[in-house]
Amino acid sequence: MDALFGFLGGLELALQPELLIAAFLGALLGTTVGVLPGLGPIAGAALILPLTFNYSPAVALIMIAGIYLGAQYGGSTTSVLLNIPGDTSAIVATFDGHQMAKKGRAGAALTIMAVGSFIAGTIGLILLIFSAQFVARFAINFGPAEYFAMTAGGLLLLARITGGSLASGLLPMILGIAMATVGMEMATSYFRFTFGNLNLALGFSIATVAVGLYGISELAYMLENKNRDAKPMKVRLRDLPPNKEEWRRSITPWLRGSFIGFGFGLLPVPSATLSTFTSYKIEQSVSKYRKELGTGAVEGIAGPEAANNSAAIGSMVPVLVLGLPFSATLALMLSAMIVQGIQPGPLVMERHPDLFWSVIAAMVIANVMLLVLNIPMVGLWAQVLRVPRHWLIPIIMLVAMIGAFSVTRNQIELWILFVVGIIGYLLRKLQFSLASFLIGLVLGPLIEKYFMQGLFIGRGDLGYFVAGPISITIWSIVGVVFVAGLLLPIYRWVKARRAAARGEVVEVKHAALSEID
């Protein structure tokens, strides 16, 4: 009941004009960056972050949450209309979404996706409202050892899983953590790695680094995209309603996707993307119409689309309740909390209940706004895809540079923006994962704080960090993931060699040839 009363109180606050406008702008901007190929929620949140510093913390958090949710709605539009996913979580939507569009059912596909996103968002928010207090109560007794394990261990897991190869996630992660050590050390006021330059005393601004990493490099990617001039199909209002059969077939995949997505959202993995692939795989296994998947089946878009929205909501639990962001966009949300003087963690619910519940309630409102923005206005979003890049790039870049400059009103922010942008572009070209860079930068100071507190409490004994069951469990999982990551390729290689020795490779060749035939 506490949760319900808290939520109703938050709803009252969220209906105030300032927060309503923040939710609307977040949803609008999120859908826009989601629709535009090349731009994603991270770039959108990074662009808006410096501009939110002048407003209340709730405005900043609601806008970023709105962008995150809106981008999940909009990301799949290009998958359906252009066969180009707006971001990685929209890749699955190309499998059946574009096939439906080819059959003249683009409008129905977009409606099923928008309604599915709304249903998943609603289910996810209900789960969030009732699970948040439970998680917070559980986490309230955590000490520095548990927090150190969750932040450092979670970051290592995320870097390992998102990176692909071991080095692809770890190098950007350590670069982010090392960048976070630049500037004045808070406990002793000691200047670290500033080279006598007072402009670096406050360290690197997360907003500037995020805009550089994602803004500059994503726009460069947009420019070099060979499909940059592709024109989307037209969607008329009368094409939007799905038929009875399509509605009926969507219901169970929506529900399955919603629960799968929420579960993924709680884990330190790229939840939105993984949940869509898992949901698709499950539809391939359990759906009555599984043989139609890949040819324009409704189940192929309903399940994954619900999953990625629910994952976005689920991933709010660790960030709002534990202060642990498992995606770069949510790292920016955490950064907004820190900049506004709010200590992230389980005490947020207790110390700032108005903020916590108003953000949750505003997400409910944003979810309704997104449904209204996406269904009747889907034709308009298709038109957004027709905006030429020579309009988009100067406008986005001017906003980015003004935003970065406004952080400290210092020219050095623009230089950092540019240099980090070039580094981000090159790292992406070499297939390094940028998400762990930004999350490392945000979590770095927190990891250091918990490390120092742990050493202080444990009187310098490192055994303190693995003294409790929670920290032992987390470090064991980290150990297993890393060891498995090292052993699995060796196991595959040995297995393949044995298979080759038995002549099984010949069979594989035949299988490949028969597939081509």
Added chain:
Amino acid sequence: MSATPRKSKEAVHDTEVVTESTQAISKVMADALGPNGPSQHSEDEPDNRGPILWHLDSIRLGRVIVGIVSLAVSIGYLMMALDMPQGTGAQPGPGMWPVAVGGAWIVISLIVIGEALFTQQVVGSVDFPKGIYRRDVILYLSATLGFIIALPWLGQYIAAVLYTFVLFKFLSKLPLWRVILNSLIVGIGVSALFIIVLQVRMPKGVILPMLGL
């Protein structure tokens, strides 16, 4: 006359099928063998004798270079960290965490180099843009650099108009008058939105104040 083109079309089609088959087999074989498996060599690929660095594809070579640069920077970082007050285990100083980070950074840099040299976890060629796409990316980055350099001297309004002018001129096929009009609208419009409406203080430069603006 008509038989020859059909024949050559068929030949092209056959060649494509063979190429597709070869590629598909290579892919299935590579998948079966896993990322650490022995490399597949076609006739076009160079002989793998001699130093390993000579036979790396561009992504692996790029990652070796990144690893070496990262290693050099991390060693410098660790040396600086060691010069900071370390404190004791129970009373850690400001240098203790950077020492831990520096040590981890060195290890990770070595992993980057080792992974690129001795495994095939990440392979392929770096797809840098070519032709007009490369020109556009270079132009966009150069214009951005130009804006950053010019901002303190020209001020936000003039620098923004010039920046948008360059991007409109080279990224679009609009006539000059439209380019000028658009860059004035975007440059002044976006800057005014932030400076006047949102009260963001941006550099005024030296030209507009001289003109009394």
